Amino acid sequence: MRALAENAVGYDVALIASNKPDAAGLEWARARRLSTWAKDSKGIAKEAFDRELSQALDEHDVGTIALAGFMRILSPWFVDEWSGRIVNIHPSLLPKYRGLDTHGRAIEAGDAVSGCSVHIVTEELDAGEVLGQTEVPIEPGDTPNDLEQRVLAAEHELYPRILSEFVQR
Numbered sequence: 001m002r003a004l005a006e007n008a009v010g011y012d013v014a015l016i017a018s019n020k021p022d023a024a025g026l027e028w029a030r031a032r033r034l035s036t037w038a039k040d041s042k043g044i045a046k047e048a049f050d051r052e053l054s055q056a057l058d059e060h061d062v063g064t065i066a067l068a069g070f071m072r073i074l075s076p077w078f079v080d081e082w083s084g085r086i087v088n089i090h091p092s093l094l095p096k097y098r099g100l101d102t103h104g105r106a107i108e109a110g111d112a113v114s115g116c117s118v119h120i121v122t123e124e125l126d127a128g129e130v131l132g133q134t135e136v137p138i139e140p141g142d143t144p145n146d147l148e149q150r151v152l153a154a155e156h157e158l159y160p161r162i163l164s165e166f167v168q169r
Contacts, residue, residue, distance in 0.1 A: 007160035050078035086121035098126035103144035
């Protein structure tokens, strides 16, 4: 999220939203006078939460949603409502290793490279059109944490660039 806000070219950050009101990124955003919205999603039906989020996005004239660290499956209603306007960053070279534990799975498989992908969000998890990728070598002796740190650095370079290209097309 910080990389997207700090490297915004061709887009404005209209709203930083979270389903975790105590997320550190919200404090960071508020300190920079960026608009924020937060609501704890626990105990709320998925679609009901997503409708409230959608209303907040509409109120801030959001055109494209860039997910960053939002570890929650969106409701089919939300994905349909915002179809083609939600992008996400994923820590693997999709279509490989959808879902969680991507770094451990890549190392365990003996892959020479891993990386990250920016993709359009669809109802199927990590299955939308890939807009861009960056490869990151897997080094001998890498732990999932070692690889995660290098992939994260690649994400911070890739995501703002691809988001800029996406919103300007």
